[in-house]
Amino acid sequence: MKSLKNHISLILALFAILFAIQIFFVSERTVDAYEESLHNSYSLIVLSKTPLDENAFVKRYKLVKSIEKLDADKMLNEFKGDLSSTNLGLLKSSLPKFYRIYLTHYPSPKEISGLSYKIKSQKNIARVESFSKTHDRIHRMLLLLSQVHIFFAVSIVVIAVLLIIKEMRIWHYEHQNRMHIMSLFGSPIWLRSAVLYKMAFIDTFFSTLFISLIFFAFGENEQLNSYLDSILTHDVTLLLPEDILKLFIIALSTSMLLASLVIFRQKEQA
Amino acid sequence: MNKVIHAKELTLTYNGKDKIIDNISFTVHSAEFVFITGASGSGKSTLLKSLYGELHPDGGDLIVGGVDMKNISRKKLNFLRRHIGIVFQDYKLIKEWTIEKNVQLPLMIAGYSKDVCQSQVDKLLNHVRLNHQLGKYPLELSGGEQQRVAMARALAHNPILILADEPTGNLDDYSSRLIWDLLVGAKEQLQSTVVVVTHHIPSSINTDYKHFHIENGTIYEVT
Secondary structure, eight states, X not given: OHHXXXXXHHHHHHHHHHHHHHHHHHHHHHHHHHHHXXXXXXXXXXXXXXXXXXXXXXXXXXXXXXXXXXXXHHHHHTTTTTSOHHHHHHHHHHSOEEEEEEESSOOOHHHHHHHHHHHHTXXXXXXXXXXXXXXXXXXXXXXXXXXXXXXXXXXXXXXXXXXXXXXXXXXXXXXXXXXXXXXXXXXXXXXXXXXXXXXXXXXXXXXXXXXXXXXXXXXXXXXXXXXXHHHHOSOOOSOOHHXXXXXXXHHHHHHHHHHHHHHHHHHHHO | OOEEEEEEEEEEEETTTEEEEEEEEEEEETTOEEEEEEOTTSSHHHHHHHHTTSSOOSEEXXXXXXXXXXXXXXXXXXXXXXXXXXXXXXXXXXXXXXXXXXXXXXXXXXXXXXXXXXXXXXXXXXXXXXXXXXXXXXXXXXXXXXXXXXXXXXXXXOOSEEEEESTTXXXXXXXXXXXXXXXXXXXXXXXXXXXXXXXXXXXXXXXXXXXXXXXXXXXXXXX
Protein backbone atom coordinates (compact mmCIF):
# COMPACT_ATOMS: atom_id res chain seq x y z
CA MET A 1 0.00 0.00 0.00
CA LYS A 2 2.80 2.35 1.01
CA SER A 3 4.78 1.43 -2.07
CA LEU A 4 1.72 2.01 -4.28
CA LYS A 5 1.28 5.45 -2.69
CA ASN A 6 4.88 6.33 -3.57
CA HIS A 7 4.28 5.38 -7.20
CA ILE A 8 0.86 6.87 -7.68
CA SER A 9 1.84 10.56 -7.55
CA LEU A 10 4.33 10.27 -10.41
CA ILE A 11 2.07 7.92 -12.40
CA LEU A 12 -0.73 10.49 -12.15
CA ALA A 13 1.53 13.38 -13.17
CA LEU A 14 2.92 11.42 -16.13
CA PHE A 15 -0.57 10.27 -17.04
CA ALA A 16 -1.76 13.91 -17.21
CA ILE A 17 1.19 14.89 -19.41
CA LEU A 18 0.80 11.86 -21.69
CA PHE A 19 -2.96 12.36 -21.99
CA ALA A 20 -2.42 15.93 -23.16
CA ILE A 21 0.32 14.82 -25.55
CA GLN A 22 -1.84 12.06 -27.04
CA ILE A 23 -4.67 14.56 -27.54
CA PHE A 24 -2.06 16.73 -29.27
CA PHE A 25 -1.09 13.83 -31.56
CA VAL A 26 -4.74 13.19 -32.41
CA SER A 27 -5.42 16.88 -33.10
CA GLU A 28 -2.26 17.01 -35.24
CA ARG A 29 -3.55 14.08 -37.30
CA THR A 30 -6.94 15.77 -37.57
CA VAL A 31 -5.43 19.01 -38.88
CA ASP A 32 -3.22 17.04 -41.28
CA ALA A 33 -6.18 14.97 -42.51
CA TYR A 34 -8.24 18.13 -42.98
CA GLU A 35 -5.43 19.80 -44.89
CA GLU A 36 -4.92 16.68 -46.99
CA SER A 37 -8.59 16.50 -47.93
CA LEU A 38 -8.62 20.20 -48.79
CA HIS A 39 -5.54 19.68 -50.91
CA ASN A 40 -7.05 16.72 -52.71
CA SER A 41 -10.27 18.52 -53.49
CA TYR A 42 -8.74 21.83 -54.51
CA SER A 43 -7.75 22.64 -58.07
CA LEU A 44 -7.56 25.63 -60.44
CA ILE A 45 -9.36 25.79 -63.77
CA VAL A 46 -7.43 27.27 -66.66
CA LEU A 47 -8.99 28.28 -69.95
CA SER A 48 -6.55 28.37 -72.85
CA LYS A 49 -7.07 29.58 -76.38
CA THR A 50 -4.69 26.93 -77.70
CA PRO A 51 -3.86 23.42 -76.48
CA LEU A 52 -1.24 23.42 -73.70
CA ASP A 53 1.92 21.36 -73.63
CA GLU A 54 1.06 19.61 -70.36
CA ASN A 55 4.60 18.43 -69.51
CA ALA A 56 6.09 21.86 -70.16
CA PHE A 57 3.34 23.46 -68.08
CA VAL A 58 4.05 21.22 -65.05
CA LYS A 59 7.78 21.83 -65.37
CA ARG A 60 7.31 25.58 -65.61
CA TYR A 61 5.43 26.04 -62.32
CA LYS A 62 6.85 24.52 -59.13
CA LEU A 63 3.50 24.59 -57.38
CA VAL A 64 1.78 22.58 -60.11
CA LYS A 65 1.67 18.87 -59.49
CA SER A 66 -0.33 17.76 -62.51
CA ILE A 67 -2.62 19.03 -65.22
CA GLU A 68 -5.71 17.37 -66.65
CA LYS A 69 -7.55 18.32 -69.81
CA LEU A 70 -11.30 18.64 -69.34
CA ASP A 71 -13.47 17.16 -72.03
CA ALA A 72 -15.70 19.85 -73.61
CA ASP A 73 -17.95 17.22 -75.25
CA LYS A 74 -19.63 16.46 -71.95
CA MET A 75 -20.73 20.10 -71.60
CA LEU A 76 -21.80 20.36 -75.22
CA ASN A 77 -23.89 17.20 -74.97
CA GLU A 78 -26.27 19.12 -72.72
CA PHE A 79 -27.04 21.46 -75.63
CA LYS A 80 -27.57 18.66 -78.16
CA GLY A 81 -31.36 18.97 -78.18
CA ASP A 82 -31.38 22.77 -78.46
CA LEU A 83 -28.72 23.30 -81.10
CA SER A 84 -28.15 21.90 -84.55
CA SER A 85 -25.08 19.80 -85.18
CA THR A 86 -23.61 22.64 -87.30
CA ASN A 87 -24.05 25.14 -84.53
CA LEU A 88 -22.67 22.65 -82.03
CA GLY A 89 -19.60 22.17 -84.22
CA LEU A 90 -19.15 25.95 -84.46
CA LEU A 91 -19.52 26.30 -80.70
CA LYS A 92 -17.03 23.49 -80.12
CA SER A 93 -14.42 25.06 -82.36
CA SER A 94 -14.83 28.49 -80.72
CA LEU A 95 -14.67 27.14 -77.16
CA PRO A 96 -11.36 27.54 -75.31
CA LYS A 97 -9.51 24.47 -73.97
CA PHE A 98 -10.36 23.66 -70.34
CA TYR A 99 -7.71 22.36 -67.95
CA ARG A 100 -7.85 21.38 -64.30
CA ILE A 101 -4.62 22.04 -62.39
CA TYR A 102 -3.69 20.11 -59.27
CA LEU A 103 -1.13 21.58 -56.89
CA THR A 104 1.71 20.04 -54.85
CA HIS A 105 0.24 21.25 -51.54
CA TYR A 106 -2.66 23.23 -50.19
CA PRO A 107 -1.60 26.78 -51.07
CA SER A 108 -1.84 30.05 -49.21
CA PRO A 109 -3.88 32.89 -50.79
CA LYS A 110 -0.58 34.59 -51.69
CA GLU A 111 0.67 31.49 -53.50
CA ILE A 112 -2.61 31.22 -55.40
CA SER A 113 -2.63 34.83 -56.55
CA GLY A 114 1.04 34.55 -57.53
CA LEU A 115 0.44 31.40 -59.54
CA SER A 116 -2.73 32.81 -61.16
CA TYR A 117 -0.86 35.95 -62.17
CA LYS A 118 2.00 33.97 -63.72
CA ILE A 119 -0.35 31.69 -65.64
CA LYS A 120 -2.49 34.60 -66.84
CA SER A 121 0.61 36.35 -68.18
CA GLN A 122 0.92 33.62 -70.81
CA LYS A 123 -0.51 34.96 -74.07
CA ASN A 124 -2.67 31.95 -74.87
CA ILE A 125 -4.37 31.86 -71.45
CA ALA A 126 -7.86 33.36 -71.49
CA ARG A 127 -8.79 32.92 -67.85
CA VAL A 128 -7.70 31.33 -64.59
CA GLU A 129 -10.35 30.44 -62.03
CA SER A 130 -8.89 29.94 -58.56
CA PHE A 131 -12.14 30.08 -56.54
CA SER A 132 -10.24 32.46 -54.27
CA LYS A 133 -13.16 33.55 -52.07
CA THR A 134 -14.04 30.03 -51.02
CA HIS A 135 -10.38 29.16 -50.75
CA ASP A 136 -9.69 32.18 -48.50
CA ARG A 137 -12.44 31.25 -46.10
CA ILE A 138 -11.31 27.63 -45.84
CA HIS A 139 -7.67 28.63 -45.58
CA ARG A 140 -8.46 30.99 -42.70
CA MET A 141 -10.24 28.18 -40.92
CA LEU A 142 -7.24 25.90 -41.44
CA LEU A 143 -4.95 28.59 -40.06
CA LEU A 144 -7.18 28.96 -37.02
CA LEU A 145 -7.08 25.21 -36.48
CA SER A 146 -3.28 25.24 -36.75
CA GLN A 147 -3.01 28.11 -34.29
CA VAL A 148 -5.28 26.37 -31.81
CA HIS A 149 -3.08 23.35 -32.28
CA ILE A 150 0.10 25.37 -31.55
CA PHE A 151 -1.54 26.99 -28.52
CA PHE A 152 -2.42 23.52 -27.30
CA ALA A 153 1.18 22.37 -27.75
CA VAL A 154 2.51 25.35 -25.78
CA SER A 155 -0.07 24.70 -23.04
CA ILE A 156 1.12 21.10 -22.80
CA VAL A 157 4.72 22.21 -22.37
CA VAL A 158 3.73 24.69 -19.64
CA ILE A 159 1.59 22.10 -17.83
CA ALA A 160 4.37 19.52 -18.11
CA VAL A 161 6.96 21.91 -16.66
CA LEU A 162 4.64 22.87 -13.77
CA LEU A 163 3.86 19.24 -13.04
CA ILE A 164 7.55 18.32 -13.09
CA ILE A 165 8.41 21.14 -10.67
CA LYS A 166 5.60 20.08 -8.33
CA GLU A 167 6.61 16.44 -8.59
CA MET A 168 10.25 17.33 -8.00
CA ARG A 169 9.30 18.96 -4.69
CA ILE A 170 7.29 15.91 -3.65
CA TRP A 171 10.08 13.50 -4.64
CA HIS A 172 12.71 15.61 -2.96
CA TYR A 173 10.66 15.61 0.23
CA GLU A 174 9.93 11.88 -0.02
CA HIS A 175 13.46 10.76 -0.81
CA GLN A 176 15.76 13.23 0.95
CA ASN A 177 15.53 11.34 4.25
CA ARG A 178 16.34 7.98 2.68
CA MET A 179 19.15 9.40 0.57
CA HIS A 180 20.62 11.23 3.57
CA ILE A 181 20.58 8.08 5.72
CA MET A 182 22.16 6.06 2.92
CA SER A 183 24.85 8.72 2.57
CA LEU A 184 25.57 8.53 6.33
CA PHE A 185 26.50 4.89 5.80
CA GLY A 186 28.78 5.71 2.88
CA SER A 187 26.49 4.94 0.00
CA PRO A 188 27.82 6.21 -3.35
CA ILE A 189 25.54 8.54 -5.29
CA TRP A 190 24.64 5.89 -7.90
CA LEU A 191 23.32 3.52 -5.24
CA ARG A 192 21.30 6.29 -3.57
CA SER A 193 19.91 7.25 -6.97
CA ALA A 194 19.21 3.71 -8.21
CA VAL A 195 15.92 3.58 -6.30
CA LEU A 196 14.77 6.81 -7.95
CA TYR A 197 15.69 5.68 -11.46
CA LYS A 198 14.03 2.32 -10.89
CA MET A 199 10.87 4.06 -9.69
CA ALA A 200 11.02 6.44 -12.65
CA PHE A 201 11.20 3.50 -15.07
CA ILE A 202 8.38 1.55 -13.42
CA ASP A 203 6.12 4.63 -13.26
CA THR A 204 6.89 5.43 -16.90
CA PHE A 205 5.93 1.92 -17.93
CA PHE A 206 2.63 1.98 -16.07
CA SER A 207 1.60 5.50 -17.10
CA THR A 208 2.28 4.63 -20.78
CA LEU A 209 0.38 1.38 -20.40
CA PHE A 210 -2.63 3.11 -18.81
CA ILE A 211 -2.77 5.88 -21.41
CA SER A 212 -2.44 3.36 -24.26
CA LEU A 213 -5.22 1.21 -22.84
CA ILE A 214 -7.49 4.21 -22.45
CA PHE A 215 -6.96 5.47 -26.01
CA PHE A 216 -7.26 1.92 -27.33
CA ALA A 217 -10.59 1.62 -25.52
CA PHE A 218 -11.69 5.01 -26.93
CA GLY A 219 -10.76 3.79 -30.41
CA GLU A 220 -12.85 0.65 -29.95
CA ASN A 221 -15.87 2.52 -28.63
CA GLU A 222 -18.42 2.72 -31.45
CA GLN A 223 -20.52 5.44 -29.88
CA LEU A 224 -17.48 7.67 -29.37
CA ASN A 225 -16.22 6.92 -32.86
CA SER A 226 -19.51 7.85 -34.52
CA TYR A 227 -19.55 11.09 -32.51
CA LEU A 228 -15.95 11.88 -33.54
CA ASP A 229 -16.73 11.04 -37.17
CA SER A 230 -19.62 13.48 -37.11
CA ILE A 231 -17.48 16.39 -35.83
CA LEU A 232 -14.17 15.59 -37.53
CA THR A 233 -15.55 14.48 -40.91
CA HIS A 234 -12.27 12.62 -41.42
CA ASP A 235 -11.25 9.21 -40.25
CA VAL A 236 -8.64 9.88 -37.58
CA THR A 237 -6.97 7.02 -35.67
CA LEU A 238 -6.89 7.68 -31.93
CA LEU A 239 -3.89 5.47 -31.14
CA LEU A 240 -1.16 4.31 -33.48
CA PRO A 241 1.58 1.84 -32.48
CA GLU A 242 4.20 4.58 -32.98
CA ASP A 243 2.25 6.78 -30.55
CA ILE A 244 2.89 4.24 -27.79
CA LEU A 245 6.63 4.34 -28.50
CA LYS A 246 6.64 8.16 -28.63
CA LEU A 247 4.66 8.38 -25.37
CA PHE A 248 7.02 5.93 -23.66
CA ILE A 249 10.08 7.90 -24.78
CA ILE A 250 8.54 11.21 -23.66
CA ALA A 251 7.47 9.77 -20.28
CA LEU A 252 10.86 8.12 -19.75
CA SER A 253 12.74 11.32 -20.58
CA THR A 254 10.46 13.31 -18.27
CA SER A 255 10.77 10.92 -15.33
CA MET A 256 14.53 10.48 -15.79
CA LEU A 257 14.94 14.26 -15.91
CA LEU A 258 12.87 14.52 -12.74
CA ALA A 259 14.94 11.85 -10.96
CA SER A 260 18.18 13.54 -12.05
CA LEU A 261 16.97 16.95 -10.81
CA VAL A 262 16.05 15.47 -7.41
CA ILE A 263 19.44 13.74 -7.18
CA PHE A 264 21.24 16.92 -8.20
CA ARG A 265 19.33 18.91 -5.56
CA GLN A 266 20.12 16.27 -2.94
CA LYS A 267 23.79 16.26 -3.97
CA GLU A 268 23.94 20.04 -3.62
CA GLN A 269 22.57 19.78 -0.09
CA ALA A 270 24.78 16.85 0.99
CA MET B 1 47.54 0.81 20.11
CA ASN B 2 46.40 2.52 16.93
CA LYS B 3 44.88 5.95 17.11
CA VAL B 4 41.37 5.71 15.67
CA ILE B 5 40.49 9.32 16.45
CA HIS B 6 42.98 12.10 16.92
CA ALA B 7 41.87 15.69 17.42
CA LYS B 8 44.42 18.47 17.76
CA GLU B 9 43.34 22.03 18.56
CA LEU B 10 40.01 21.21 16.93
CA THR B 11 37.51 24.04 16.53
CA LEU B 12 33.94 23.61 15.35
CA THR B 13 31.59 26.49 14.73
CA TYR B 14 27.93 27.05 13.99
CA ASN B 15 27.56 28.59 10.51
CA GLY B 16 31.25 29.52 10.57
CA LYS B 17 30.67 32.14 13.29
CA ASP B 18 29.83 30.96 16.81
CA LYS B 19 32.38 28.57 18.28
CA ILE B 20 30.80 25.44 19.72
CA ILE B 21 33.98 23.44 20.21
CA ASP B 22 37.01 25.58 20.85
CA ASN B 23 40.54 24.37 20.39
CA ILE B 24 40.24 20.88 21.90
CA SER B 25 42.64 17.97 21.68
CA PHE B 26 42.01 14.33 22.49
CA THR B 27 42.86 10.85 21.25
CA VAL B 28 40.87 7.62 21.11
CA HIS B 29 42.67 4.34 20.49
CA SER B 30 41.38 1.19 18.85
CA ALA B 31 39.08 -1.05 20.90
CA GLU B 32 38.50 1.69 23.47
CA PHE B 33 35.09 2.42 24.89
CA VAL B 34 34.66 6.17 25.28
CA PHE B 35 31.92 8.23 26.85
CA ILE B 36 31.56 11.90 25.98
CA THR B 37 29.30 13.68 28.44
CA GLY B 38 28.16 17.24 28.81
CA ALA B 39 25.10 19.38 29.40
CA SER B 40 22.54 19.98 26.67
CA GLY B 41 23.95 22.34 24.04
CA SER B 42 27.52 21.77 25.21
CA GLY B 43 28.54 20.59 21.75
CA LYS B 44 28.90 16.85 22.28
CA SER B 45 26.58 15.93 19.39
CA THR B 46 28.34 18.52 17.22
CA LEU B 47 31.65 16.84 18.02
CA LEU B 48 30.18 13.47 17.12
CA LYS B 49 28.90 14.85 13.78
CA SER B 50 32.42 15.95 12.93
CA LEU B 51 33.63 12.38 13.55
CA TYR B 52 31.46 11.03 10.72
CA GLY B 53 31.99 14.01 8.44
CA GLU B 54 28.59 15.67 8.75
CA LEU B 55 30.48 18.77 9.95
CA HIS B 56 33.93 19.86 8.89
CA PRO B 57 36.57 21.26 11.25
CA ASP B 58 36.85 25.05 11.20
CA GLY B 59 40.25 24.94 12.79
CA GLY B 60 42.87 22.47 13.99
CA ASP B 61 43.21 18.86 12.87
CA LEU B 62 40.88 15.89 13.05
CA ILE B 63 42.01 12.45 11.94
CA VAL B 64 39.45 9.60 11.96
CA GLY B 65 40.55 6.11 10.95
CA GLY B 66 43.71 7.59 9.50
CA VAL B 67 41.74 10.00 7.28
CA ASP B 68 42.15 13.77 7.58
CA MET B 69 38.62 15.15 7.96
CA LYS B 70 39.54 18.73 7.13
CA ASN B 71 39.46 18.66 3.37
CA ILE B 72 38.05 15.20 2.87
CA SER B 73 36.71 14.35 -0.57
CA ARG B 74 33.23 12.87 -1.01
CA LYS B 75 34.73 9.60 -2.22
CA LYS B 76 37.03 9.27 0.80
CA LEU B 77 34.21 10.20 3.17
CA ASN B 78 31.98 7.49 1.69
CA PHE B 79 34.83 5.01 2.08
CA LEU B 80 35.38 6.01 5.72
CA ARG B 81 31.67 5.86 6.53
CA ARG B 82 31.55 2.28 5.25
CA HIS B 83 33.75 1.40 8.23
CA ILE B 84 31.74 3.32 10.81
CA GLY B 85 28.51 2.26 12.49
CA ILE B 86 26.32 5.10 13.70
CA VAL B 87 23.46 5.01 16.19
CA PHE B 88 21.31 8.14 16.35
CA GLN B 89 19.02 9.31 19.09
CA ASP B 90 16.18 9.61 16.57
CA TYR B 91 17.12 6.19 15.06
CA LYS B 92 17.26 7.43 11.44
CA LEU B 93 15.65 4.32 9.98
CA ILE B 94 14.33 4.42 6.43
CA LYS B 95 10.60 4.30 7.02
CA GLU B 96 9.75 2.98 3.54
CA TRP B 97 11.95 -0.08 4.07
CA THR B 98 11.30 -3.14 6.20
CA ILE B 99 13.50 -3.56 9.26
CA GLU B 100 15.27 -6.42 7.46
CA LYS B 101 16.25 -4.11 4.61
CA ASN B 102 17.24 -1.36 7.05
CA VAL B 103 19.69 -3.69 8.78
CA GLN B 104 20.99 -4.83 5.39
CA LEU B 105 21.84 -1.27 4.36
CA PRO B 106 25.57 -1.14 5.34
CA LEU B 107 26.10 -4.63 3.91
CA MET B 108 24.35 -3.68 0.68
CA ILE B 109 26.56 -0.57 0.41
CA ALA B 110 29.67 -2.67 1.07
CA GLY B 111 28.59 -4.96 -1.78
CA TYR B 112 28.07 -8.22 0.13
CA SER B 113 26.19 -11.05 -1.56
CA LYS B 114 22.52 -11.65 -0.76
CA ASP B 115 23.32 -14.82 1.21
CA VAL B 116 25.88 -13.07 3.41
CA CYS B 117 23.48 -10.16 3.98
CA GLN B 118 20.67 -12.52 4.91
CA SER B 119 22.66 -14.60 7.39
CA GLN B 120 24.16 -11.49 9.04
CA VAL B 121 20.73 -9.83 9.30
CA ASP B 122 19.22 -12.98 10.81
CA LYS B 123 22.04 -13.18 13.36
CA LEU B 124 21.80 -9.52 14.37
CA LEU B 125 18.03 -9.37 14.57
CA ASN B 126 18.25 -12.43 16.75
CA HIS B 127 20.72 -10.58 19.00
CA VAL B 128 18.36 -7.64 19.38
CA ARG B 129 15.39 -10.02 19.87
CA LEU B 130 13.56 -8.83 16.76
CA ASN B 131 13.96 -11.83 14.48
CA HIS B 132 10.17 -12.30 14.50
CA GLN B 133 9.58 -8.79 13.09
CA LEU B 134 11.61 -9.06 9.85
CA GLY B 135 8.92 -7.85 7.46
CA LYS B 136 7.65 -4.97 9.57
CA TYR B 137 8.24 -1.30 8.86
CA PRO B 138 9.94 0.96 11.42
CA LEU B 139 6.80 2.92 12.22
CA GLU B 140 5.09 -0.32 13.23
CA LEU B 141 7.62 -0.77 16.05
CA SER B 142 8.01 0.92 19.44
CA GLY B 143 10.81 3.43 20.05
CA GLY B 144 12.86 0.83 21.92
CA GLU B 145 12.44 -1.68 19.09
CA GLN B 146 13.40 0.92 16.47
CA GLN B 147 16.58 1.73 18.38
CA ARG B 148 17.40 -1.99 18.55
CA VAL B 149 17.02 -2.15 14.77
CA ALA B 150 19.31 0.89 14.45
CA MET B 151 21.80 -0.86 16.71
CA ALA B 152 21.70 -4.02 14.58
CA ARG B 153 22.28 -1.85 11.49
CA ALA B 154 25.27 -0.12 13.12
CA LEU B 155 26.87 -3.50 13.87
CA ALA B 156 25.97 -5.25 10.61
CA HIS B 157 29.23 -4.58 8.76
CA ASN B 158 31.57 -5.17 11.76
CA PRO B 159 32.70 -1.53 11.83
CA ILE B 160 36.05 -0.43 13.24
CA LEU B 161 34.34 2.53 14.91
CA ILE B 162 30.86 2.80 16.40
CA LEU B 163 29.48 6.26 17.13
CA ALA B 164 26.36 6.53 19.25
CA ASP B 165 24.45 9.71 20.01
CA GLU B 166 22.30 9.33 23.14
CA PRO B 167 21.50 5.74 22.13
CA THR B 168 19.26 5.06 25.11
CA GLY B 169 17.86 8.58 25.54
CA ASN B 170 14.16 7.69 25.40
CA LEU B 171 14.22 3.93 25.90
CA ASP B 172 12.73 1.54 28.42
CA ASP B 173 15.04 -0.40 30.75
CA TYR B 174 14.91 -3.61 28.72
CA SER B 175 15.90 -1.93 25.45
CA SER B 176 18.52 0.22 27.19
CA ARG B 177 20.18 -2.84 28.75
CA LEU B 178 20.17 -4.62 25.41
CA ILE B 179 21.77 -1.62 23.65
CA TRP B 180 24.53 -1.27 26.28
CA ASP B 181 25.23 -5.01 26.14
CA LEU B 182 25.56 -4.84 22.36
CA LEU B 183 27.87 -1.82 22.48
CA VAL B 184 30.08 -3.49 25.10
CA GLY B 185 29.95 -6.72 23.07
CA ALA B 186 31.14 -4.85 19.98
CA LYS B 187 34.15 -3.57 21.90
CA GLU B 188 34.94 -6.89 23.61
CA GLN B 189 34.25 -9.33 20.79
CA LEU B 190 34.69 -7.33 17.56
CA GLN B 191 37.44 -5.08 18.93
CA SER B 192 35.52 -2.08 17.63
CA THR B 193 36.17 1.37 19.05
CA VAL B 194 33.00 2.72 20.62
CA VAL B 195 32.28 6.42 21.21
CA VAL B 196 29.05 7.22 23.03
CA VAL B 197 27.68 10.69 23.57
CA THR B 198 25.36 10.73 26.57
CA HIS B 199 24.04 12.81 29.46
CA HIS B 200 25.03 10.24 32.02
CA ILE B 201 27.00 7.02 32.13
CA PRO B 202 24.91 3.99 33.19
CA SER B 203 26.07 2.50 36.47
CA SER B 204 25.65 -1.01 35.11
CA ILE B 205 28.25 -0.62 32.37
CA ASN B 206 30.48 -3.64 32.48
CA THR B 207 33.71 -2.71 30.70
CA ASP B 208 36.73 -0.42 31.00
CA TYR B 209 36.01 2.96 29.53
CA LYS B 210 37.44 6.41 28.98
CA HIS B 211 35.37 9.42 29.92
CA PHE B 212 35.59 12.87 28.34
CA HIS B 213 33.49 15.76 29.50
CA ILE B 214 32.69 18.84 27.43
CA GLU B 215 32.02 22.15 29.10
CA ASN B 216 32.12 25.68 27.67
CA GLY B 217 33.48 24.39 24.39
CA THR B 218 36.47 22.62 25.90
CA ILE B 219 37.04 18.96 26.65
CA TYR B 220 38.77 17.27 29.52
CA GLU B 221 39.26 13.67 30.51
CA VAL B 222 37.58 12.55 33.71
CA THR B 223 39.72 10.11 35.61
